[in-house]
Amino acid sequence: MPMPLQFATDPDTALPLHVVASDDLEDWAASQNGTVGTWVKAAGFRAGLGEVLLVPDGNGAPVLAVAGYGTADQRARTRFALAGAAASLPEGSYRLVGGPDGATLDEECLGWLLAGYAFDRYRAQSGAKARLVAPEGVDASRLEAIAAGEALTRDLINTPASDMGPDQLEDAAAGLAAEFGARFEVTSGEDLLKKNFPMIHAVGRASARAPRLLDLAWGDAGPMLTLVGKGVCFDTGGLNIKPAVSMGLMKKDMGGAAAVLGLARMIMALELPLRLRVLVPAVENSIAGDAFRPQDILTARNGLTVEINNTDAEGRLVLADALAYAAETPSDLTVSMATLTGAARVAVGPDIAPFYVDDDAAAAAIAGAAARVADPVWRMPFHAPYETMIEPGVADLDNAPKGGFAGSITAALFLRRFAGAAPRYTHFDIYGWQPAAAPARPKGGVGQGTRALLDALPELLDL
Template sequence: MAPYQFIERPSPFNTSNGKTLPIFAVTPAHIETGAIDPIALDWARKAGFKAESGAVLLIPSRDGHLGGALFGLGKNPSEAPFLAGKLARALPAAKWHIETAPLTANRLALGFGLGSYRFERYKAGQAEAPTLLIPADADATDVKRQLAGVFLARDLINTPTNDMGPEALEAAFRALGSHYKADVSVISGDALLTQNFPLVHTVGRAGAEAPRLLEMRWGKKGHRKVTLVGKGVCFDTGGLDIKPASSMLLMKKDMGGAANVMGLALMIMDAKLKVDLRVIVPVVENSISSNAFRPGDIYRSRKGLTVQIDNTDAEGRLILADALAYADEEATDLVIDMATLTGAARVALGPDLPPFFTDDEELARDLTEASLSIDDPLWRMPLYMGYDKDISTRIADLTNAPSGGMAGSITAALFLKRFMGNAKSWVHFDIFGWAQSERPHSPIGGEAQAIRALYHHIGRMAR
């Protein structure tokens, strides 16, 4: 069974046994020493090709047609492991293969695949694209699986809220579950109150589409139990503490946590990892209406802790609080939550380096190792208990928005930690979910962050 696709798109790879054009991936040393195909070397030298990182030079054949391409890796190819993504946008439409490349086959294929991504749902027509023959020593099945997970996350984030509100996100969640024969259940609207998800209901009740809690179960009982929780705010106006227009432009991506855990779930299920998987996604739109929740309101959470609303724009931690409390009611080996939660995390580490928070030292080491081994950047941040006092408030158990504006990503993580306690391990990812500039392996737009490293880690757990 092929991996699930939210948007059907042609494969970036060719499997043709017919003619494919060669790509010579080279460093400046190859040009200087002449250690490549003589015809390609002669053309490179005449054209002044220096093999700078990402440079592409098309090579003619003897009869004047397109004969191949030179691809520059720069002096240190290991510094850009997915540089091959540039080929997917720089080469003309044709079938290609790698003739020489001082890169690992999996990184080469994955880089090309990641760079091939286009979000053209709203564009008239689609330009023909080049395809690559996956190297024989690459794990083609796993490369395609990882691409499917990344592309699902990107597609969901890129889709605007008029087509990706709570109802549409539920439909995508159900389709993913159906593809892998998972059990899916949904609690929606006022049923959230009767089934004790008060904070999810509170945040989403002003939206045109009802708030809901999505749940998916897959795998066998007795295997290591892994629960994924993703923030699903389909659009965030800020509520009554309304955002300025400039801050609202990217708020379709505020369900990036949900999109990423769905992409991770795809990889886990497609690989048939030996885990007992549970996915929980609270889904809302943080809107403004006569019944919107207000600054100063106090609400009781699923866990029983009361929360004072000091800023309606700190809504993500509210819906995650109920979802995490629910996740923690079952004995679990690992709970992972992912959320586009704080601007403070971006100030600290920028858009491309997502922080994670955990008090499990072994898990932190394993995630760091996974990040480095497969080039999926992560950075551990401290759950510094010295700031725990900042999330307390005078007339309720917790505030959702500590005053002072300091250590915002840490205090948000500490807020979430209050709703955990039974799981063997818990880790919180404060992701951005967006690429602000074009990179070899991704265009500007929705982005999957940390899920390849998590897939690698969970795969090792499941052995």
């Protein structure tokens, strides 16, 4: 099992870890005793980003460690810069001496925790084994709660569809509800039709694993926050089947569900003073004799008709029913998160989560929080002139407008039609995947936008 993503609790025996920037190395070495300075020079240590050095006493036992912090330019281009050192240090406990402070210190400490993450379900492996003593002024329990929520998101995304179908996603959500005393309900199979979730049913009915809507509720007082996450556990594309190159990563198409469940875990662990509701339409978009077809017209929960022009644009369909259901209960903030469009990746790449919201103050709050916690997002427009692109004429809406332009925007506009009058409805079009290993972020599933939202909630909801 991987080590828990927690801080060390033995400050008296932890090895001092000096964090030294490249530009400060000479002055730092001069401030140490002659033996330390000589050792650093002899070792050729340059304090490069992620570079580490253990300094021994006369018997060879380490008396301190040094972590290179690179240059300001290098740090500006690297999130969780200190996490590289965590991965390079030997197992043990360390306490920081010098280095960053304020919000940057929080970021680096969280990065250190996340460097300990490893997905070991199918192969024995571990993350960084060096554990950090929480520095003075750092809210250790908060960072541990955030790390645990992020680990949940990563685990859910990393698990292949063979072991993470709608039923297992239900189990994960039910387990989370049980852990924090939340209420939990499931509507599945033919009951989706009886209870008026026709598009969730249509998308998932061809799978051997029944589609379902997961409904988690927590908290009895405070403002209402509703999170809706796309839970397409695998997406073949349906009858508009994906080519192999596009289908290879579709185990991550439930990344929106994984993200909102991870965020929900953070919120409940931190006992934020709000009422939380999480809705996850969990389906598998498969091919069978009863699969929904191109040119079918579906009627959504709120009565809008939708012409199906591509069965591979299924995520917005299941989200539409869930959003319409959410809109039936007043909420102070409704957020949808989904691995929805390739257009978003073309626009901003895999590392940035585009988000949509009409309210400028809400947008500023989310963007400001994202900068503080190193969780990059970028505001995109609900561009009203593009509304005509999702209106096919034969039905109220088109799930896949032709032409290929503004794909992320038209998908967001489609979803907004179902969010009702929810104040500050916000949609995140995330990627949910780290394509190459980086400090604190191994290749694989990753949360996006969740830490920014968590940090922005006090401003968004007046907490």
